[in-house]
Amino acid sequence: MKLIQKGYEIPLEIMKTPTQRNKGMMGRKSLEGGMLFLFRDIQELSFWMKNCLIPLDIVFMVNNKVTNIEKNATPCSTTQCPYYRGVGNMVLELNGGETNTLDIKKGDKLVFK
Numbered sequence: 316m317k318l319i320q321k322g323y324e325i326p327l328e329i330m331k332t333p334t335q336r337n338k339g340m341m342g343r344k345s346l347e348g349g350m351l352f353l354f355r356d357i358q359e360l361s362f363w364m365k366n367c368l369i370p371l372d373i374v375f376m377v378n379n380k381v382t383n384i385e386k387n388a389t390p391c392s393t394t395q396c397p398y399y400r401g402v403g404n405m406v407l408e409l410n411g412g413e414t415n416t417l418d419i420k421k422g423d424k425l426v427f428k
Contacts, residue, residue, distance in 0.1 A: 316329055316351065316427055316428065317348075317427065317428050318348075318349055318351075318407065318417075318425060318426070318427055319426040319427070319428055320417045320418075320419065320425065320426070321417055321418055323417060325348045325349050325409070325417075326347065326348035326349070327348055327349045327350065327351045327407075327427070328348070328349070328350045328351070329351050329353065330350060330351065330352040330353065331353050336352050339352070339362075339367075339408070340367045340368075340369070340371060340408060341365065341366040341367060342366055342368065343367075343368060343369075344368050344369065345369065346369065346371070346408070346409070346410050349407055349408060349409045349413075350407070350408040351405065351406070351407050351408075351427070352405065352406040352407075352408070353404070353405055354403070354404045354405065354406075355404070356404060357377050357378075357402065357403065357404045358402070358403075358404070359400065359401075359402055360375060360400065360401055360402070360403055360406060361398045361399070361400050362385075362388075362398065362399045362400075362406065362408075363391065363396045363397065363398050363399065364388050364389060364390050364391045364396055364397075364399075365391055365392070365393075365394070365396045366391075366392060367388075367390045367391070368390055369390060369410065369411065370387045370388060370389055370390060370410075370411030370412075371387075371388050371408045371409065371410065371411055372384060372385065372386050372387065372388070372408070372409045372410070372411055372412065372413055372414040372419075373385040373388050373399050373401075373406060373407075373408055374406065374407040374408075374409065374414060374419060374425075375400075375401025375402060375403040375405075375406055376403045376404070376405040376406070376407065376425065377402060377403050377404055377405075378404065378405075379405065379424050379425050379426070379427065380422070380423070380424050380425075381419060381420065381421050381422060381423045381424075381425065382401050382402050382403055382421065383400070383401030383402070383403075383421065384414055384419065384420070384421060385399040385401070386411070386412070386414060386415070387411040387412060388411070407425070
């Protein structure tokens with residue numbers, strides 16, 4: 316699957332299972348493209364950056380429509396990491412600053428193929 320945005324095609328890793336969603340970017344030194352987390356229901360979601368090694372932009376969506384963006388979420392190695400929250404049934408993680416490059420804003424409808 317890919318995100319199509321402003322002439323860019325961003326390859327995505329799909330995180331569908333609870334195990335995949337729980338691990339996410341923990342311990343990884345890089346993200347080639349993006350990571351898309353899929354949930355069955357629209358709900359209040361909470362992400363944190365525990366054991367992540369690089370800053371990320373976290374994009375919360377309801378059926379592809381952006382409801383919230385947390386830009387440059389900072390890596391954290393303690394148990395007192397901040398939580399990033401938003402409503403959605405999808406969450407897109409991109410390298411920190413990439414939502415600016417791709418001009419992704421709250422209210423945008425993102426295209427995935």
